[in-house]
Amino acid sequence: MKPRIFYTKPSITDLEVSYATDAAENGWGDQCYAYINRFEELFKKHLGVKYAIATSSCTGALHMGMSALGIGPGDEVILADTNWIATAAPVVHLGAKPVFVDILPDTWCIDPDKAEDAITPNTKAIVAVHLYGNLCDMDRLLAIGEKYGIPIIEDAAEAMGSIYYGKRAGSMGSFGAFSFHGTKTLTTGEGGIFVTNDSNLYDKVLTLSNHGRSRFQKKQFWADEVGFKYKMSNIQAAIGCAQMERIDQLISRKQLILLFYKKSLSFSSEILMNPDVKGCTNGAWMPNAVFDEKSNITREILCNAFESENIDARVFFWPLSSLPNFKNKEENFNSWDIPQRAINLPSYFDINEQDLSRVVSVIKMLL
Numbered sequence: 274m275k276p277r278i279f280y281t282k283p284s285i286t287d288l289e290v291s292y293a294t295d296a297a298e299n300g301w302g303d304q305c306y307a308y309i310n311r312f313e314e315l316f317k318k319h320l321g322v323k324y325a326i327a328t329s330s331c332t333g334a335l336h337m338g339m340s341a342l343g344i345g346p347g348d349e350v351i352l353a354d355t356n357w358i359a360t361a362a363p364v365v366h367l368g369a370k371p372v373f374v375d376i377l378p379d380t381w382c383i384d385p386d387k388a389e390d391a392i393t394p395n396t397k398a399i400v401a402v403h404l405y406g407n408l409c410d411m412d413r414l415l416a417i418g419e420k421y422g423i424p425i426i427e428d429a430a431e432a433m434g435s436i437y438y439g440k441r442a443g444s445m446g447s448f449g450a451f452s453f454h455g456t457k458t459l460t461t462g463e464g465g466i467f468v469t470n471d472s473n474l475y476d477k478v479l480t481l482s483n484h485g486r487s488r489f490q491k492k493q494f495w496a497d498e499v500g501f502k503y504k505m506s507n508i509q510a511a512i513g514c515a516q517m518e519r520i521d522q523l524i525s526r527k528q529l530i531l532l533f534y535k536k537s538l539s540f541s542s543e544i545l546m547n548p549d550v551k552g553c554t555n556g557a558w559m560p561n562a563v564f565d566e567k568s569n570i571t572r573e574i575l576c577n578a579f580e581s582e583n584i585d586a587r588v589f590f591w592p593l594s595s596l597p598n599f600k601n602k603e604e605n606f607n608s609w610d611i612p613q614r615a616i617n618l619p620s621y622f623d624i625n626e627q628d629l630s631r632v633v634s635v636i637k638m639l640l
């Protein structure tokens with residue numbers, strides 16, 4: 274058996290190890306927030322935003338941000354049907370209803386026309402999820418948001434390094450959320466961050482993030498409201514600081530891997546990969562190959578072919594509306610159709626050219 278090619282794997286160097294070790298040895302007492310503060314500063318500078326709050330996950334960041342926007346029972350939140358459940362879960366936890374709409378066939382991100390059509394008097398937000406690093410049409414979404422007075426939330430968990438006409442993913446909406454789960458471009462093991470340019474929203478989330486204790490509250494153990502506890506630890510933040518110092522390297526490696534696949538597979542007109550869109554830079558978190566219907570190549574054929582070569586390739590997201598807790602929405606044609614003939618390709622930092630070629634050869638064999 275050939276050695277296994279993993280799907281994702283973090284890039285951890287001596288720098289991450291030394292910062293984490295320092296945090297474990299010295300990051301206590303008056304230093305217990307030192308790496309967290311530093312990580313938030315580095316992240317704000319990278320993204321070009323005013324405020325950031327490091328969290329234990331992207332899901333937590335979304336939960337607090339949505340709560341601060343006042344989303345609650347009876348409200349509706351519009352998002353694309355194609356996604357990981359993490360974006361929909363906080364909507365459900367707040368007692369609101371996720372409304373799933375179709376994606377565009379080329380970017381695999383939310384179709385702005387479908388989003389606009391789904392707006393009702395109960396709509397409280399639209400979530401722009403930059404899927405696999407591909408960017409949503411933010412100009413259109415922000416214009417829709419403005420027209421109806423609805424905030425646009427950015428789930429940029431997969432979009433570290435993605436840039437839309439000079440602005441980084443996550444910096445354009447009423448707030449943005451990122452994930453630092455072990456599979457993501459930048460990792461702290463588990464972790465996330467809430468970012469915004471809105472000082473009011475920042476204040477609300479800051480209070481929520483500390484169990485409802487306002488930063489101006491002097492009374493000990495006094496919570497002004499019921500909040501959340503989604504904090505990042507100083508040790509995680511130490512790893513995050515090292516990753517932020519290497520962020521350009523982490524992103525450009527992802528972009529090179531996507532480019533390698535695109536070049537190697539460009540011989541076939543039957544494969545669509547993450548698109549190059551005018552004015553946009555793709556952070557290239559996850560290279561995907563979507564096969565034309567005419568190729569007769571299906572998800573099952575792809576999974577079997579990769580598994581027999583000991584390569585960990587993963588399926589394109591199932592439509593969220595197909596999951597047991599939601600109602601089927603097969604009219605979201607692209608969301609239901611594309612995953613049937615698509616696959617995620619391995620793309621971790623240290624993957625070498627030989628292994629990338631092994632992945633490509635599986636696809637060549639199938640065609």
Ligand SMILES: *Cc1c(COP(=O)(O)O)cnc(C)c1O
Nearest residue numbers: 330331332359430431452453454
């Ligand atoms: C990974 C991911 C999340 C969840 O991130 P966690 O840090 O695991 O909560 C949310 N949204 C998208 C689009 C993701 O890819």
